[in-house]
Amino acid sequence: MQHGARKKTQTMADVAVAAGVSKSTVSRAFTQPDRLGPETVKRIKNIARQLGYVPNHTARALSTGRHGNLALIVSDVANPFFPPLIRAAQMEADGSDFCVFLGNSDEDPRQEDRLIDRFVSQVEGLLLVASRLTDEQIVQHARRRPLVLINRDVPGIPRVLIESATGVRHAIEHLAGLGHKHIVYVNGPSSSWANRQRRNALKVAARQHKLEVDLVNAHVPSYESGRAVVPQILDSKATAAVAFDDLTAQGIMTGMAERGISIPRQFSLVGCDDVLGAATYPSLTTVSNRSDEAGRAGVSLLLDMLSGRMAGDTRLVLDTHLVVRQTTAAPAQEKPKGSPSGQPERV
Amino acid sequence: MQHGARKKTQTMADVAVAAGVSKSTVSRAFTQPDRLGPETVKRIKNIARQLGYVPNHTARALSTGRHGNLALIVSDVANPFFPPLIRAAQMEADGSDFCVFLGNSDEDPRQEDRLIDRFVSQVEGLLLVASRLTDEQIVQHARRRPLVLINRDVPGIPRVLIESATGVRHAIEHLAGLGHKHIVYVNGPSSSWANRQRRNALKVAARQHKLEVDLVNAHVPSYESGRAVVPQILDSKATAAVAFDDLTAQGIMTGMAERGISIPRQFSLVGCDDVLGAATYPSLTTVSNRSDEAGRAGVSLLLDMLSGRMAGDTRLVLDTHLVVRQTTAAPAQEKPKGSPSGQPERV
DNA sequence: CTGTTAGCGCGTTCAC
């Protein structure tokens, strides 16, 4: 047989004639088998399989309004924070026979909006992770389709929040306990709920422990941003830094190493999200993350909404803790900057 | 306003009456603006936007047979090999206004098959990455829909292959050049095309360089598998190992460290796929990977097929190279096991 | 240039 020869798609009508019944009967055989002769159902299903008939998802959706699809939109698929979340969401949806569209907003609100428009007419619900849209935009979209947020806190919209505040607080206590007096927080994206949350928690905790706090902006959470921001960190008198996420922290480690500054001997560093495991050297002290649970819970919430089992203002909070590894220590006696001491420092 | 009050979805008909034209005209305003009065188009589009009208993707698909969707199925979303590929594929599709379904087969052929059945009636094309299906199954699916393979070589099916063989060959030369005589290859999944390719390339190159090769099986490419397989590696007399992928290699590094074996002083290690960057310590020597390019190319190929611009037996090969970092060195003089020798060797 | 008509494949009233 010639390649490229595509098999004609079988329809309900084909099955109907082959079985000597009407289309309605075939339809019922698949959707309401109990309202049909058990013998008929078996016969029809058999013939259908023989013919290689697969129900047309699209036609069914048009007719019923149920697509059995949902959309998952994240800001950056390649950011290691997301894959576990995506995976969990995907598999949770799968368990209920839902298909999931994946969208990558690339940190751009307009792109995110475009994607939603493209998806909205073929999904039953939307799952937005770390959305960069405004509250108003989100509310608008939520009026069109059931909508669940992950790591974004908009009153009235069902949401799953990873409470990194807890972990950040512990990080501050940890640093204060080691003797640090002055730290810097490296901001992530300004429109990020997670970033605001972390920064605020950090400020509050720092005040309690009488730590001085400087702020520095990385904007985009990435290795490169972290590396680029090192000079600003060093300009402050801080002896430790908490970074928006692990990627940024990893970049900072590299930047520090390039300047011959040893972590944690001369400078302490804490990341966030625990996406790197113990892969860095020294292994990174960081705040735990439960993104897979968040993904699973988000989808579960959405499915509940779709089946009407849900109402009101759900707000699911997953808390976190500090994972102490090897990038934090007591501050050096000397200033971190100009110390060309003769000790062999690892890069 | 009560929450949960969903806004009624606007249809073409609504726009039509509001604009005082027929549905067809509205339709054309969106699909063939040039066949309409430029004034009319503008007016209609305005009204549409005002009403919050969004074309119904599903209805359009049913009518035209064009869904504007494609399915991307991978074996494990959370494996760091895939996210860049997924991201690139997603954005490439996005550029042509295609939506992409993401499927996670979880390394299970039956699950992969189920996913395809679920997707097939609502996509125009399928993109299978590292498929675990049999050749026959793949050919069957390809008869129903345009289908592109990534890292799977089935004659007659368009495919994009990351030729890690090149890089593996260089790895062997590199190890041989350092003086290694006996190495082990740590297998990945047995149904993986990439694994067979790497193992074969390794064997051939090893023979040329007169290296002895032992095989060890990790089956699942993961950190844990790598760690678990360390005892077997040490049972051989090998002085170096090439692992199926970086994850496995990272696990091996941990396992070695736990046994007090220093890499690369007492044992050399090469990974594959370069997904960890320089994040490990010591930073991992590995074979480069171009998964993002593969993703982009795969989608591009698929889109070409859909627009009829393509025929025949496309086979796109992306080659790779060795990235030498710090986990390879000359073999120790003594046996790798019990040697507290004092030599400070850095690469 | 624009309106009319007829489906796309399926679920769902209604009758029988």
Added chain:
DNA sequence: GTGAACGCGCTAACAG
């Protein structure tokens, strides 16, 4: 229990 007719929202022939 089962069949016939209508409509989901849109595009693709045809007119005009």
